[in-house]
Amino acid sequence: MPTIRIPSSHGAYRVFCSRGALARAESAIEGLGDSTGTFVLSSPNVWRHWGRTLAKRVRGVRANRTFLFDDSESAKNLATVELLCRALSQAGADRRAVIVAVGGGVVGDVAGFTAASYLRGVRLVQVPTTLVAQVDSSVGGKTGVNLPEGKNLVGAFYPPRAVIADFETLATLPHREYRSGLYEIIKYGAIADAELFRFLERHMLPLLRCDPAALAWVIPRCIRIKARVVAQDERESGLREILNFGHTFGHALEAVTGYRRFLHGEAIGWGLYAATLLGLATTRIPESEATRVIRLVASVGPLPRLGAIRAAQLRRILAGDKKARGGRVRWVLPRRIGKVQRGVELPWKLIARTISELAEIDAKARG
């Protein structure tokens, strides 16, 4: 079974990623050493699909130590963290408790921040059940919640002690959620791995069908890329910025549409188009390579409509991006497949022109 070791400031941890990895959950949790109890944090939705399997596989999982919370993006807030901390306290969780987060990125971020804060930090095990969570959010130690003022504005770098990514759990994921994770996978190929990119070009159809062999090739490969990047830059002071490829525009698009029109990955799909067009317009990437990126993104299927974007609002949001420095946006742009340049500043005129080009792609996709 592929096991990936990730170094971190809190100590190295292992990611068990395979079909059937849940069978390793009990030994992974026991391997953490002395514990006074396993406390599961999950959502009613995820638990309905996977609760029974997990309870069967992990001896320490008990109903009175399992807390289910709403994992919609609107409940990813401090109120939910408080509820969970109180539930843990009432259930007698002490410093030597282990929190097991079972779910997608929302569960992982909320439960992770709860684990980071409760009693100033208790051990955390991530069991990601979405494609996004398996290739991205469960690895790297970022946890947090939203404020009414913006997404992920309160949080902590708090690496887990183990991650158990079982591809089988993806079988129950709604197809739209699954598909939106494929854009994040394309991102990894585009920023760091030309071979992964070629694999995606050849195997998008089996991947869209959740083919086990294709997933088993792709998911560990993405986790390894993320591991390599965060090992070099755990707290996002430099290299980790490359993971933001497609995200500058994608995040702004999510915000400008009130987080309703696009799933995160879908906004990143548009963001990948935007970054590629900007790379092309600034002659950073040859046209033949840019075309490959555009084709691969398109091969995942139609994205929700871009529609009319209010450019002025988008501009304001871009300038306020968490990663902007002093209002200057730092773009990550492609150089060739597998290589990007970070920290690029661009004139607004160019961005405005790219938005019109995106509108053309949008119109063409609808015939």
Ligand SMILES: NC(=O)c1ccc[n+]([C@@H]2O[C@H](COP(=O)([O-])OP(=O)(O)OC[C@H]3O[C@@H](n4cnc5c(N)ncnc54)[C@H](O)[C@@H]3O)[C@@H](O)[C@H]2O)c1
């Ligand atoms: N911490 C990080 O580094 C990081 C990275 C990327 C994204 N994120 C965060 O992750 C969140 C998005 O996460 P996501 O894309 O995993 O979606 P999600 O957590 O919102 O889950 C999507 C939906 O799928 C359901 N679901 C989850 N697993 C399922 C399964 N196996 N079967 C059936 N249904 C299942 C959930 O209940 C939910 O309705 C965002 O809040 C984002 O900010 C964090």
Ligand SMILES: [Zn+2]
């Ligand atoms: Zn993302």
